[in-house]
Amino acid sequence: MAMNPLIVDIADMKASDNPEAALITYSLGSCLGVSIYDPEVRVGGLAHFMLPLSSLDSEKARTRPFMYVDIGMVLFLEQMFRMGARKEHCIVKVAGGSQLLDTNDIFRIGQRNHTVLRKILWKNGMLLKGEEVGGALSRTMRLDLIDGRVTIKAHGETREL
Amino acid sequence: MPSQDQASVQQIRAEVAAQVRAVPTLPAMCQRILMAINDPNTNFDKLAREASYDPGLTANVLRIANSAYFGAAQEIGSLRDAFVRIGARRLFELTVGTSVGPLMREALPGYALRRHELLRHSAWTAVASERLAAELRLRAPDMLFTAGLLHDIGKIILDPFVEAHRATLEAAADRLHANFEAAERDVLGMDHAQAGAAVLRQWRLPPQLVEAVAYHHDPEHAPAEHLLATNIVHVANTLAGASGVGSGIAEMRHSVSAQALAALHVKTAVVERVAAATLETMEELEQLLG
Numbered sequence: 226m227a228m229n230p231l232i233v234d235i236a237d238m239k240a241s242d243n244p245e246a247a248l249i250t251y252s253l254g255s256c257l258g259v260s261i262y263d264p265e266v267r268v269g270g271l272a273h274f275m276l277p278l279s280s281l282d283s284e285k286a287r288t289r290p291f292m293y294v295d296i297g298m299v300l301f302l303e304q305m306f307r308m309g310a311r312k313e314h315c316i317v318k319v320a321g322g323s324q325l326l327d328t329n330d331i332f333r334i335g336q337r338n339h340t341v342l343r344k345i346l347w348k349n350g351m352l353l354k355g356e357e358v359g360g361a362l363s364r365t366m367r368l369d370l371i372d373g374r375v376t377i378k379a380h381g382e383t384r385e386l
Numbered sequence: 387m388p389s390q391d392q393a394s395v396q397q398i399r400a401e402v403a404a405q406v407r408a409v410p411t412l413p414a415m416c417q418r419i420l421m422a423i424n425d426p427n428t429n430f431d432k433l434a435r436e437a438s439y440d441p442g443l444t445a446n447v448l449r450i451a452n453s454a455y456f457g458a459a460q461e462i463g464s465l466r467d468a469f470v471r472i473g474a475r476r477l478f479e480l481t482v483g484t485s486v487g488p489l490m491r492e493a494l495p496g497y498a499l500r501r502h503e504l505l506r507h508s509a510w511t512a513v514a515s516e517r518l519a520a521e522l523r524l525r526a527p528d529m530l531f532t533a534g535l536l537h538d539i540g541k542i543i544l545d546p547f548v549e550a551h552r553a554t555l556e557a558a559a560d561r562l563h564a565n566f567e568a569a570e571r572d573v574l575g576m577d578h579a580q581a582g583a584a585v586l587r588q589w590r591l592p593p594q595l596v597e598a599v600a601y602h603h604d605p606e607h608a609p610a611e612h613l614l615a616t617n618i619v620h621v622a623n624t625l626a627g628a629s630g631v632g633s634g635i636a637e638m639r640h641s642v643s644a645q646a647l648a649a650l651h652v653k654t655a656v657v658e659r660v661a662a663a664t665l666e667t668m669e670e671l672e673q674l675l676g
Binding site: 251255289330 | 564627631632633641644647652653659662665666
């Protein structure tokens with residue numbers, strides 16, 4: 226791969242229509258990494274959401290929408306459609322949503338994130354094509370725009386999603 | 387029963403103690419300000435004059451004092467100003483922060499922490515500790531920011547040992563089905579919290595900092611007078627780990643103390659608001675401390 230991957234920070238999203246580009250996000254604990262790719266137009270994006278619902282703080286939802294799965298996912302899809310992606314072609318994959326070892330209801334952020342994502346996709350009539358969520362591990366997620374391949378790295382092992 | 391033989395653990399202990407002794411000392415100004423906190427007759431002019439012999443430190447402290455997070459309403463132009471406006475306690479915290487920040491910048495290969503990751507995790511925990519106290523409407527315990535900032539300083543000490551025994555540690559964590567600290571104690575004879583407390587004692591930092599660091603993974607056993615600070619740092623650290631901020635090799639192998647959560651009356655909405663608020667201030671703080 227010629228280009229260095231673009232890094233997607235926590236509470237951020239990046240999209241590209243450059244087939245040479247790769248997008249990567251690190252340390253997905255309870256956060257969710259979501260990739261969207263349209264193989265027809267070779268447009269793709271990667272988001273790193275932190276918390277499930279923007280109703281927690283409407284001010285932050287405006288200034289930093291990609292902090293939240295609900296509003297961030299809606300904006301992510303809009304961005305993809307603006308770049309020429311079509312809903313029926315979009316391949317959506319998700320990773321992260323981990324739980325702490327001794328989990329406690331108060332810290333079930335990962336599970337809540339995942340539930341909200343599924344709801345939004347369902348509302349939009351979209352399906353998940355791949356997912357690796359849960360467990361007590363932290364993952365790195367990468368999307369290559371040349372072929373839409375999504376790779377997950379965790380515990381020193383890399384696998385395709 | 388420890389899985390490592392006693393002789394090997396004894397040897398590691400001795401080597402760790404040598405590493406602790408080799409940690410750079412804090413600038414003399416930290417102890418001077420600490421003395422000023424406890425002495426109502428402190429001559430701040432004299433103290434500010436002494437500090438001016440270390441212009442680099444002074445400049446860094448003023449930069450942080452004027453940051454959005456530590457938020458002085460009016461520009462603070464001198465240390466004398468800082469004493470008056472933010473107080474000796476806050477000034478102490480800023481001086482420690484700016485002195486220790488560079489130590490936490492480097493990558494820790496044993497813990498699988500990239501460059502800046504420990505600093506990010508530490509600053510995140512420091513801010514989250516203060517936010518959590520505010521969110522719970524608690525009077526923040528003394529030097530809470532610094533307790534959060536220094537909680538993982540022991541990782542700097544243990545990193546070469548973790549690197550050397552990494553496979554054994556991972557296996558121990560899996561075998562014990564336990565958090566990574568338990569594996570450290572099993573294989574290395576101590577965990578990073580204990581190693582960190584040893585560093586703080588060597589730096590002659592006050593007991594509220596030493597104890598909060600020593601018990602940040604084990605708040606149930608913290609001395610009663612430091613329990614509140616320890617509980618807060620524990621929950622803030624857990625939240626940082628859950629959010630994937632600088633968790634490294636331990637990843638999500640953290641345990642949450644049900645007792646700490648109950649004592650603080652923490653609710654889901656509280657931790658989520660703290661997480662969101664903490665992220666907001668991180669970029670600025672990381673740059674200032676790094």
